[in-house]
Amino acid sequence: MDEFLNNNTCYNSVLQGSILGLLLLFICINDLPNIMINTNLSDTPETVLFVDDTSVIVNNPNFTDFENVVHMVFENMNEWFSSNLLSSKFGKTHFMQFTTKHSSHNVGNINYNNIIILNSSTLEILGIIISNTLSWKSHTDMITPKLSQACYIVRVVKPFLSRDTLKIMYYAFFHSVTTWDNILMKFLTQ
Numbered sequence: 001m002d003e004f005l006n007n008n009t010c011y012n013s014v015l016q017g018s019i020l021g022l023l024l025l026f027i028c029i030n031d032l033p034n035i036m037i038n039t040n041l042s043d044t045p046e047t048v049l050f051v052d053d054t055s056v057i058v059n060n061p062n063f064t065d066f067e068n069v070v071h072m073v074f075e076n077m078n079e080w081f082s083s084n085l086l087s088s089k090f091g092k093t094h095f096m097q098f099t100t101k102h103s104s105h106n107v108g109n110i111n112y113n114n115i116i117i118l119n120s121s122t123l124e125i126l127g128i129i130i131s132n133t134l135s136w137k138s139h140t141d142m143i144t145p146k147l148s149q150a151c152y153i154v155r156v157v158k159p160f161l162s163r164d165t166l167k168i169m170y171y172a173f174f175h176s177v178t179t180w181d182n183i184l185m186k187f188l189t190q
Helices: 002-007 019-029 063-083 137-160 163-188
Strands: 046-050 053-057 110-112 115-119 122-125 128-131
Touching (some): 053 063, 128 137
Antiparallel strands (some): 110 115
């Protein structure tokens, strides 16, 4: 083992999925939101972190100004990632323009360093689908089959299982979906 360690050098490596990896990631990205505070923008973009996903909220009604702010955000984030020996995946990056249902004004995509950042009409956050018109149709369409399947399963096994076992199945298949959505809806609307 000593011979292996002496002959091979490992730089910046932690096993994927390890507790240490998550702890180091949290310590490392904890200051990421602070890079937006140090910008010279009139409307400071808000950074939201959840595990290894980062969302930046930019609010600007003028698309040219919006695009300029987004470019500055990307530059700041690239610099931060580079200085912290991390990488960003702009191929997985997209943005959402919130509009009314009847709005015909839809902006195109954003080009950053020859990478196209797509304008998305829906976004899934923690199992909740948010649409750019703030309609719940996409989310309802996603959970309806899950809830229908849960009802079918409980109905089919009802003659064979005790009431307590049926309650466990209800909480596992039906209640978990509806409760999780309610918790997230409360959080998202605060």
